[in-house]
Amino acid sequence: MEPVTFSESGGIRYLHFGSELIQGAMRIRDPDEIYLEYNQQMMAWLLFLETKPGMCIAQLGLGTGALTKFTHRYCPAVKTTVVELNPAVIVSARSMFSTPNDDRRLKTLQIDAKTFVQNAQYQNHFDAIQVDLYDAICDGPAASSLDFYKGCRDVLKSPGVLTVNLFSRHKSFDLNLNNICEAFDNRVLLFPESHDCNVVAMAFKGPQLDVEWKEVSKRAKLIQEKTGLPTNSWASGLNRENANQENKLFI
Template sequence: MSAANPSGDNSGILKKHTHALPQVNFSDDGPVRHLHLGTEWIQGSMYTDEPNALVHEYIQRMMAWLLFVPPESVKERQALQLGLGAGSLTKFCAKELRMKTTAIELNPQVLAACRNWFKLPAENPSMQVVVNDAAQEIQNPKWWGTVDALQVDLYDHEAAAPVLDSLPFYNNCRRLLTPEGCMTVNLFGRASSFARSVEKMSAAFGKEAIWAFKPTREGNTVVLAQHTSSRPKRELLMARADLIEFNWGLPASKWVRVFKPMLS
């Protein structure tokens, strides 16, 4: 296993905030490269020979919103990630799903690392990264009602609990979504409380709008919240799952088996 720190041609990206934010480094473990924020905790990963693939099961599950929209409509929709991580979701949405995609990332070193080490493409008309505090950025009215797939994966360098996990935050998240939009959230951490987090999401979105996976072996639980609650029939979910697997290689049939509404 090898490790490195960011360097190279991204000095402009690194100018602001770096004094207060953790250092970014990566490690290589066979065919997989991991992103770290100065600790052993993994903040994201990439297959070095397949950079657009989604490595971790929980990251794949962050794509469960696909079950709630017609597959042929995906490329016309917009994705927003809160937290860039190793750029996995941003790359997948932009390159594989061909969606208009934006990520909001506080730490400019993370953006530099993604471009240097994790094959994040340069910004283009369909993909951009905004360097800002997500809690502030999502209060900008330009985002309201524009997002079909909101993916929230915000953890500090210790990965102890979600950085943003309040009712006002989830209210702002719901305001971002289109009527068919969904938010997926990764809940993980030693200090996190699944029940408390879900209670706040339920207060913002309505209890009937909340769906959850069973935890992964690593302890990540992905929760989905719909802007407009619905109960698609299992037959429709399975039909869409088959198309998701065929089109994008994601294990969507398994999702349907381990994914259910909190109120059923």
């Protein structure tokens, strides 16, 4: 397992895996804020799914617990399953990044994500899955295969939404994007590239979406009002970045 290290600068605490590369970040005075832009976009399933009692989401890769903390605070009806292989990351998320301990709404599994999505007990179980799996080298997601993304699709309910953090300027990008598209029948949207070449891909399972962009913008505004998440550019960014989606969202 990679060693877990930390640094602080300007009121921000950073997570590293034994190198200078950043694996996550937290504003110390506001630990429940999602600080990094790509992490914020990983919550974009909220645009298409109403939170309700009994909803279940899976977070593959814990990092600093940014998504876990946000969901725990702002989506009280949701049950979250976190999948993290490195026990040191689990300990550091709780001790250094204010991630809550497991409770009736939060369960943490120390297991490999590739094994997790192949487990028959989770078939058609999750409304949303968030994938942010990187190792110390950060040269692409640690799980990239077609079988992995098919597994993600299998454990999603219908309707269900997958969000994945990708690196746009690395050879892993095309491999991952192609495998996501094949697993999800090309029902994939991309956010514009954010800081450090991060691109969030969003894939859909279930009935076809046919919605006006103004309705997506309305939903984004509502999310911002309720949670403070800076969603005001989401609809316009998705509209610009994805071909054949200019007039309305049809996927």
